[in-house]
Amino acid sequence: MDDLGSLVVKLFDIEAFKFGSFKLKSGIQSPIYIDLRVIISYPDILRSIAVHMNDIIQRANVACDSICGVPYTALPIASIICADYKRPMLIRRKEKKDYGTKKLIEGKFQPNDRCLIIEDIVTSGSSVAETAESLRAEGLQVTDAIVFFDREQNGENNLKEKNIRLLRVLTITEVLRYLVKYSRITEEISKTVQMFIRENQTQLPSSKPEIVETKHLSMSIRERFQMILKEKKTNLCLSADLPSLDEIIELSKQIGPNICMLKIHCDILNDFSMEKILQLKEISRKFNFLLLEDRKFADIGNTVKSQYTKGLFQISQWADLVTVHILPGEGIVEALEQAAQSINEPRGCLLIAQMSSKGALTDNEDYVKGAVQCAKKYSNFVIGFISQSRLTTDNQFLHCTPGIHLNNTGDQLGQQYVTPRQAIDGRGADILIVGRAILDSINRVKTAEEYQEEGYRVYEQLRHV
Structure with missing residues (x-):
């Protein structure tokens, strides 16, 4: 069993991947539910994810002056990458403080610094796009984002329209292949999930200024x-x-x-x-x-x-x-x-x-x-x-x-x-x-x-x- 296959199986065993019928925040019923928040309770798995993501960053020759994890699940991943590989880290708040410095972006940076976004899962790419928008508003350059798991629901294309290249460790197709190979799910379940993904592609709302006719x-x-x-x-x-x-x-x-x-x-x-x-x-x-x-x-x-x-x-x-x-x-x-x-x-x-x-x-x-x-x-x-x-x-x-x-x-x-x-x-x-x-x-x-x-x-x- 290779390293990625072993990691996928471990994630399944700790119930980061669940199969059945789940109501998503969009209201639709999905045959798969992915919750990587559980990884914070498994340090070895958390570190393994960070290592694989850093390998992708190095192989892709991503030039960056800092790293910003999308709140919240990506923050511990970003923290390990920054600590282990000596990379400066920024944090984007969900909302500005109404006291003190009232900053939205925490950390030290200079105008035109290049910032790489870290995310755990991408569906539509909206969280990455929102984070990029906040970073760019502070004068930072954002051209790349890396995700551990891509649901393959058009997130890559959506982010490309925002001038963001999406790098990923795993796609849903690869995860399903590993889980079938190592007898965690059946081929039938895999086909059901793949059909759901094909039929539920996503789009980002336009971030252009609203034009009212x-x-x-x-x-x-x-x-x-x-x-x-x-x-x-x-x-x-x-x-x-x-x-x-x-x-x-x-x-x-x-x-x-x-x-x-x-x-x-x-x-x-x-x-x-x-x-x-x-x-x-x-x-x-x-x-x-x-x-x-x-x-x-x-x-x-x-x-x-x-x-x-x-x-x-x-x-x-x-x-x-x-x-x-x-x-x-x-x-x-x-x-x-x-x-x-x-x-x-x-x-x-x-x-x-x-x-x-x-x-x-x-x-x-x-x-x-x-x-x-x-x-x-x-x-x-x-x-x-x-x-x-x-x-x-x-x-x-x-x-x-x-x-x-x-x-x-x-x-x-x-x-x-x-x-x-x-x-x-x-x-x-x-x-x-x-x-x-x-x-x-x-x-x-x-x-x-x-x-x-x-x-x-x-x-x-x-x-x-």
């Missing part, structure tokens, strides 16, 4: 929404109530062609950053859907202005639409509309007129009438309602109905479901808001396609689009 800037948010509905033939809004922005970003790349709107809750995200949310915004422009932040603003005007424009989330910078309760009165909509005027893109809101949860106090008739009156008064900013029924015959207002499921049962927390036809035909909905029916599906893309096709088919029939 002039026609979009000249359109109102209402006009843009109507254009999306007709051009894409979809009235599906995905309710991506997930705690991971990384997962939402990956999911939006897959389901973007099927939706007219993506609804999120930024305050439940455990990995929120402006860098990531702007990636999501760029994806929304690429696939032509609107971003709805389901903030449900419900405070006095001065407070909601700050909640909308300031703080960690800076919602006005990226959300095309927000949701609003009118409990505090019409002043809340006026305040948001004023704040939105400082944004160089069209913005709008949806008023929460009715909710799908059992016993919701928004079922009050006076509240609903107040929402309709407010919408008519501020019709430049209010483009519609979150509702369970059609509230007005004025077709300029969109009616967005949550709680949609092809199986119209419910859950144990009072959520009541209706089918797409019941929502559009019986309740007058224009936009179908679908959440768990898609998120809990084994095949999210296929399920989204089903809701898009069924929802728009009924919409065309009944609205005579």
